[in-house]
Amino acid sequence: MSRATVSRVVNGVRNVAPGIQQAVRDAVARTGYTPNQAARSLVTRRTGTVALVLSATGRAFAARVFSDPFFGRVVDGVLPVLRERTIQPVMLVAESEEARAQLVEYLRQGGADGALVVPLDADDPLPAMLVAADVPTVLFGRPHDSTRCGFVDLDNTAGARLAAEHLWATGRRRPATIAAPVSAPTAPERLDGFREAFAARGVTSVPVVRGRFSVDSGRRAMARLLKEHPGIDGVFAANDLMAQGACQYLREEGIAVPGSVAVVGFDDSVAARRAQPQLTTVRQPVERMAAAMARLLVEELTGGRPESDRQPHEPASKLFEPVLVVREST
Amino acid sequence: MSRATVSRVVNGVRNVAPGIQQAVRDAVARTGYTPNQAARSLVTRRTGTVALVLSATGRAFAARVFSDPFFGRVVDGVLPVLRERTIQPVMLVAESEEARAQLVEYLRQGGADGALVVPLDADDPLPAMLVAADVPTVLFGRPHDSTRCGFVDLDNTAGARLAAEHLWATGRRRPATIAAPVSAPTAPERLDGFREAFAARGVTSVPVVRGRFSVDSGRRAMARLLKEHPGIDGVFAANDLMAQGACQYLREEGIAVPGSVAVVGFDDSVAARRAQPQLTTVRQPVERMAAAMARLLVEELTGGRPESDRQPHEPASKLFEPVLVVREST
DNA sequence: GAAACGTGGGAGAGCGCTCTCCCGAACCTT
DNA sequence: AAGGTTCGGGAGAGCGCTCTCCCACGTTTC
Numbered sequence: 255m256s257r258a259t260v261s262r263v264v265n266g267v268r269n270v271a272p273g274i275q276q277a278v279r280d281a282v283a284r285t286g287y288t289p290n291q292a293a294r295s296l297v298t299r300r301t302g303t304v305a306l307v308l309s310a311t312g313r314a315f316a317a318r319v320f321s322d323p324f325f326g327r328v329v330d331g332v333l334p335v336l337r338e339r340t341i342q343p344v345m346l347v348a349e350s351e352e353a354r355a356q357l358v359e360y361l362r363q364g365g366a367d368g369a370l371v372v373p374l375d376a377d378d379p380l381p382a383m384l385v386a387a388d389v390p391t392v393l394f395g396r397p398h399d400s401t402r403c404g405f406v407d408l409d410n411t412a413g414a415r416l417a418a419e420h421l422w423a424t425g426r427r428r429p430a431t432i433a434a435p436v437s438a439p440t441a442p443e444r445l446d447g448f449r450e451a452f453a454a455r456g457v458t459s460v461p462v463v464r465g466r467f468s469v470d471s472g473r474r475a476m477a478r479l480l481k482e483h484p485g486i487d488g489v490f491a492a493n494d495l496m497a498q499g500a501c502q503y504l505r506e507e508g509i510a511v512p513g514s515v516a517v518v519g520f521d522d523s524v525a526a527r528r529a530q531p532q533l534t535t536v537r538q539p540v541e542r543m544a545a546a547m548a549r550l551l552v553e554e555l556t557g558g559r560p561e562s563d564r565q566p567h568e569p570a571s572k573l574f575e576p577v578l579v580v581r582e583s584t
Numbered sequence: 585m586s587r588a589t590v591s592r593v594v595n596g597v598r599n600v601a602p603g604i605q606q607a608v609r610d611a612v613a614r615t616g617y618t619p620n621q622a623a624r625s626l627v628t629r630r631t632g633t634v635a636l637v638l639s640a641t642g643r644a645f646a647a648r649v650f651s652d653p654f655f656g657r658v659v660d661g662v663l664p665v666l667r668e669r670t671i672q673p674v675m676l677v678a679e680s681e682e683a684r685a686q687l688v689e690y691l692r693q694g695g696a697d698g699a700l701v702v703p704l705d706a707d708d709p710l711p712a713m714l715v716a717a718d719v720p721t722v723l724f725g726r727p728h729d730s731t732r733c734g735f736v737d738l739d740n741t742a743g744a745r746l747a748a749e750h751l752w753a754t755g756r757r758r759p760a761t762i763a764a765p766v767s768a769p770t771a772p773e774r775l776d777g778f779r780e781a782f783a784a785r786g787v788t789s790v791p792v793v794r795g796r797f798s799v800d801s802g803r804r805a806m807a808r809l810l811k812e813h814p815g816i817d818g819v820f821a822a823n824d825l826m827a828q829g830a831c832q833y834l835r836e837e838g839i840a841v842p843g844s845v846a847v848v849g850f851d852d853s854v855a856a857r858r859a860q861p862q863l864t865t866v867r868q869p870v871e872r873m874a875a876a877m878a879r880l881l882v883e884e885l886t887g888g889r890p891e892s893d894r895q896p897h898e899p900a901s902k903l904f905e906p907v908l909v910v911r912e913s914t
Numbered sequence: 915g916a917a918a919c920g921t922g923g924g925a926g927a928g929c930g931c932t933c934t935c936c937c938g939a940a941c942c943t944t
Numbered sequence: 945a946a947g948g949t950t951c952g953g954g955a956g957a958g959c960g961c962t963c964t965c966c967c968a969c970g971t972t973t974c
Binding site: 587591622623625 | 959960961963
């Protein structure tokens with residue numbers, strides 16, 4: 255029997271007589287034969303693999319990533335989409351500049367067919383590097399520079415506006431906000447959206463303290479806010495973890511939530527439900543966004559580009575709308 | 585110029601005249617040439633890649649993994665070791681039975697040179713599957729069955745004993761423990777170690793409630809413990825997150841920590857320092873253990889086995905001793 | 915000055931697959 | 945019954961590297 259026939263059976267291409275098919279399968283099972291991935295991708299120019307890249311500069315890498323439920327949600331969203339298509343998901347991390355270079359090299363050498371990138375900093379150079387290296391790439395969050403690649407994004411401005419309008423509607427007139435770190439991609443939108451919505455209603459001064467997305471930083475931010483602006487009656491935090499921290503601090507200080515101060519979070523992560531009180535928050539459908547991101551990439555990969563008309567790129571993207579979820583903290 | 589010369593320059597093997605070397609480098613830079621990884625591994629039978637595998641059965645996969653600082657510490661420990669040797673780390677997850685099968689297939693086809701496995705359940709079949717598939721494997725935690733492969737482990741019994749002895753030494757005579765989920769690999773050792781140490785001192789009845797490694801489950805466990813055994817004066821939790829939850833609950837109920845009830849955690853993760861009060865805890869050097877795990881695998885991979893004397897396996901392993909860290913909660 | 919040696923570079927054989935031909939046999943069609 | 949049309953299977957050419965020969969040239973040695 256020829257290699258060709260075996261190949262046909264294994265890959266399920268063309269017709270092979272059932273008898274022969276069975277014979278091949280038996281032989282495969284008997285000998286424990288495994289096709290060599292390297293040889294296969296050498297000719298197919300495919301690895302059947304997609305990289306999920308987590309990019310964060312600076313230290314305390316793991317602490318940043320593995321304490322926030324956010325990335326877990328991304329993983330949860332991406333996995334089913336890839337599994338369903340029998341694409342092997344591999345997670346890559348770029349925790350330093352060297353790591354980033356190594357990673358780009360790995361991908362351009364064909365380590366994976368494409369990359370799903372979750373940048374944790376707005377000025378992350380990785381997306382641009384990948385696009386320059388001709389790696390099919392889809393981002394979580396709009397690319398900040400002119401990098402032309404696919405992405406999914408949330409209308410963060412609208413989300414922040416939702417929070418502001420809700421606080422306004424429930425009678426809060428002395429708002430403050432615990433903003434994201436300046437480096438965060440979503441920081442400006444969530445901050446400005448909140449401020450502008452209040453400005454439009456005549457409230458021009460909104461105290462801002464930056465947090466670092468953690469529960470702890472939320473506590474500290476709340477403490478500072480309260481010290482510098484004792485009259486505050488409504489707080490919008492740029493994620494649920496910080497909102498949770500704010501609530502903890504307020505209650506410890508004997509300040510009623512939502513009685514005296516209302517708190518709105520962002521994301522609607524598990525933390526929002528787990529917090530005491532349960533958080534009113536702006537829902538970001540992370541899992542759905544991540545799934546969409548994976549689908550976008552898969553389409554680009556299988557997009558049947560007939561070799562010739564490979565446009566420089568035609569970045570597809572998808573936008574999501576936030577929704578306000580009202581619970582106990584407002 | 586021949587391909588061979590280029591290959592020699594790129595891989596830095598043998599002597600190549602400096603002039604020629606420069607010429608090659610220039611050409612590479614100019615044309616943006618990138619060697620094809622697939623072709624290379626086809627002949628070298630190496631990918632230059634090591635997989636860090638996270639295996640967890642059951643649902644809420646991401647929630648389990650990305651909310652506990654534990655896995656982040658493993659990553660932090662593994663990365664430097666691999667980076668230093670320019671081995672590309674790829675993280676793989678086995679979140680379902682299918683995923684597990686797919687993953688094993690991927691690795692035996694040569695998707696990576698070896699696997700570092702962190703099983704979250706004691707009865708995880710993955711390690712055995714990998715060993716059966718001839719994938720060089722090193723585990724975090726002693727293999728539960730007769731799987732012959734390398735591993736690193738902590739003396740969990742000794743750790744639990746440390747906690748017990750400390751509680752005893754500080755005058756606690758009515759201990760209780762918030763144990764790990766039955767499925768956790770470390771559950772029996774940490775539980776039995778604690779009980780036996782007290783039994784040796786004449787305290788035979790130690791109430792046990794199972795938690796799920798989360799802050800929340802720690803709170804609930806503490807609540808139940810207190811309700812069913814109001815006299816408790818010392819609690820040992822199987823990880824810091826649960827200890828933190830226990831402290832939170834106790835303080836909310838107006839019970840002084842460590843005044844009325846002392847609390848000891850396990851791991852010495854960031855959560856221990858962040859908790860209020862700061863946790864007395866049994867230190868598990870996760871980063872060092874993870875680094876050792878990576879080194880063990882690298883040695884097995886580069887271990888110069890001269891092809892012929894490939895023993896069935898000679899599993900190397902390394903054991904670590906826990907240390908008690910006394911802070912404010914006792 | 916000839917033989918021995920070392921050193922840099924080319925030729926070419928694979929690595930293990932996939933995939934395009936191509937050919938023989940069986941099945942229709944008129 | 946002769947031609948055309950499937951259909952199943954084999955042969956063999958690569959995919960892009962690495963690595964072992966092997967050869968040509970310069971350098972040393974007696």
